Amino acid sequence: MKHVVILSGAGLSAESGIPTFRASDGLWEGHKIEDVATPEAWERNPQLVLDFYNQRRKRLLEASPNRGHKIIAELESEFRVSVITQNVDDLHERAGSSNVLHLHGSLLEARSSKNADLVYPVLGWEMKLGELCAEGTQLRPNIVWFNEDVPKIELAVKTTLLADAFVVVGTSLVVYPAAGLVDFVDPSVPLLVVDPNRPKVFTRANVHFFEEIASSGMERVREKLRQCLLSIG
Secondary structure (H helix, E strand, C coil), X not given: CCEEEEEECHHHHHCCCCCCCCCCCCCECCECHHHHCCHHHHHHCHHHHHHHHHHXXXXXXXXXXXXXXXXXXXXXXXXXXXXXXXXXXXHHHHHCCCCEEXXXXXXXXXXXXXXXXXXXXXXXXXXXXXXXXXXXXXXXXXXCCCCCCCCCXXXXXXXXHCCCEEEEECCCCCXXXXXXXXXXXXXXXCEEEECCCCCCCCCCXXXXXXXXXXXXXXXXXXXXXXXXXXXHC
């Protein structure tokens, strides 16, 4: 089967009621990035950080996958599909996608503040100060914060290099290193971009733009993938 790699971002989950990464005023759900999404913020005020992610987690548990997520899952009936997502929600999995790589971690997981290999599921929506890992250190959200390394980026690059088609949906490609994955797409490979605001970052050929929201754009992408991949055997 032909291999379709999909890079998804916040714009996809926005249709499920999950707020996008940053608002036009530069705030993230009313907070400055440096106050809730950096290691320094955690050191400075862990309670604020926990409260912020608790509210995001609570909202996620009330949300459902949208048509865009479901179409991506349905593609597995025709293609081998690898999803690389910048999102920390589980909406891809709930929609039925079986191969999802979370670049920026998972809102539904906690990890040790000191040992990133100690990861635990979050039961319910709330994490609290005083909840400890097996080594006795405070649990923090298993999220890749600003100023932290992205440990799964090498696997994402290897996956991208094996793509027969590469789809970008719900991301404006401004957050690195995830945005740099498109640079690893072979020039012969079709690049399909779903974004209501056409990105200006592409100088390559063989790119197809779908200037619409994620759900309707993915309907058109599915047809284009069939044309590009299934017609060539």
